[in-house]
Amino acid sequence: MQRQADRPPVKVGVLGATGTVGQRFITLLSAHPWFAIHVLGASSRSAGKPYAAAVNWKQVTLIPNAVRDMIVQECKPEAFIECAVVFSGLDADVAGDIETAFRAAELPVFSNAKNFRRDPHVPLIVPLVNPGHFSIIRQQQLLHSPPLTKGFIVTNANCSTTAHVIPLAALESAFGPIDTLMVTTLQAISGAGYPGIPSLDIIDNVVPYISGEEEKIEWETRKILGGIADASPEQRVGDQVLQQFDMHAHTPLKISAACNRVPVTVGHMINVSVGFGHRPPPSPQQVCDALRSYRSEAHLLGCPSAPVQTITVHEEPDRPQPRLDRAHQDGAGVSVGRVRQCPVLDIKFVVLADNVSIGAATSSIINAELAVLKGVLQS
Ligand SMILES: NC(=O)C1=CN([C@@H]2O[C@H](COP(=O)(O)OP(=O)(O)OC[C@H]3O[C@@H](n4cnc5c(N)ncnc54)[C@H](OP(=O)(O)O)[C@@H]3O)[C@@H](O)[C@H]2O)C=CC1
Numbered sequence: 001m002q003r004q005a006d007r008p009p010v011k012v013g014v015l016g017a018t019g020t021v022g023q024r025f026i027t028l029l030s031a032h033p034w035f036a037i038h039v040l041g042a043s044s045r046s047a048g049k050p051y052a053a054a055v056n057w058k059q060v061t062l063i064p065n066a067v068r069d070m071i072v073q074e075c076k077p078e079a080f081i082e083c084a085v086v087f088s089g090l091d092a093d094v095a096g097d098i099e100t101a102f103r104a105a106e107l108p109v110f111s112n113a114k115n116f117r118r119d120p121h122v123p124l125i126v127p128l129v130n131p132g133h134f135s136i137i138r139q140q141q142l143l144h145s146p147p148l149t150k151g152f153i154v155t156n157a158n159c160s161t162t163a164h165v166i167p168l169a170a171l172e173s174a175f176g177p178i179d180t181l182m183v184t185t186l187q188a189i190s191g192a193g194y195p196g197i198p199s200l201d202i203i204d205n206v207v208p209y210i211s212g213e214e215e216k217i218e219w220e221t222r223k224i225l226g227g228i229a230d231a232s233p234e235q236r237v238g239d240q241v242l243q244q245f246d247m248h249a250h251t252p253l254k255i256s257a258a259c260n261r262v263p264v265t266v267g268h269m270i271n272v273s274v275g276f277g278h279r280p281p282p283s284p285q286q287v288c289d290a291l292r293s294y295r296s297e298a299h300l301l302g303c304p305s306a307p308v309q310t311i312t313v314h315e316e317p318d319r320p321q322p323r324l325d326r327a328h329q330d331g332a333g334v335s336v337g338r339v340r341q342c343p344v345l346d347i348k349f350v351v352l353a354d355n356v357s358i359g360a361a362t363s364s365i366i367n368a369e370l371a372v373l374k375g376v377l378q379s
């Protein structure tokens, strides 16, 4: 991507800059046409050191020169006050308190952590699916004490949730509501951060449990695919009736998730079976056509990090595969294959997503691009 000469760079900060997601933020932001890395933050173990000395760099590209000598800061708002956008790849154990402090200091935070995803006033935005949920931010700011003008928190989803809601959104937009969903994940080791799972636990093995993951997928899917509705008339802020996430209330969504850790470095694969609310359900060919023709609002609005082809549909019977397909479009889209009839529900398929890119850092970056284009960021 080329830097744009006609607009001044937007100064951004990265919290958790030394972690798995933080390193992907740095790789992507160092080539970003609008955003320029201004501050890096991590724990007190890293603070005070040049970035190259603090980080255990695990990307396939070299550490960008622009950040090598940047001194890592403590994650305190004072160090980030010149930033127009703050990205967070913080460990969830500390993200709650730190992101709260940054929002209170009038900093817009785009977070990967799980802490605020269930907050009724924080949008959970998969940028290729539900950018309409940005509309809840004003209410988040007004309900804050004291009310805010610039600070807010936007979260993106769990990496497995992100992978499957993208094709599900395409199917709902073409064929109406989904009412039943069975998902089985095959999740890469990098999803657990670094160093993650001990090698003796994962080599030559599959671990059929990821703490909290099934509950996150089942809950987050409803918030993302659902809409926003007025709350009861007495729930107000000023003269405005509060809005609430409807959690897919028009068609209650039954979801069952089963999560597995597999010995793959990057790329979460998910087997999905879908039951539609409307009869007759679409054929596999109609599903393939709908997935291929899906265009995200982020792409249509001109977000530079949004993939041109949101969903790549494979015809080959043995694709997608993590090693072969995760880097397609820089990991910004998803790949779908094996679209076929399901003898129990209606349609089944497999979806693959780069858990660190569209599953984490790329989603936050596109969310920030959407915030710029939708005028959500106040200067
Ligand atoms: N990996 C993935 O695929 C995905 C991860 N996520 C979420 O993104 C977040 C980051 O994940 P990941 O990069 O994998 O995690 P890592 O464990 O790799 O990185 C954690 C980061 O948090 C920093 N940190 C830890 N403790 C503190 C502290 N007390 N104060 C300030 N900073 C601290 C670390 O800094 P230091 O190096 O100094 O310790 C490091 O930069 C998590 O919330 C995770 O759940 C979401 C989707 C996908």
Ligand SMILES: N[C@@H](CC(=O)OP(=O)(O)O)C(=O)O
Residues within 6 Å of the ligand: 092, 112, 113, 114, 157, 158, 159, 187, 188, 190, 191, 192, 210, 213, 216, 355
């Ligand atoms: N739990 C996911 C990654 C992750 O950190 O998810 P979350 O942000 O929902 O806690 C995995 O292990 O692959």
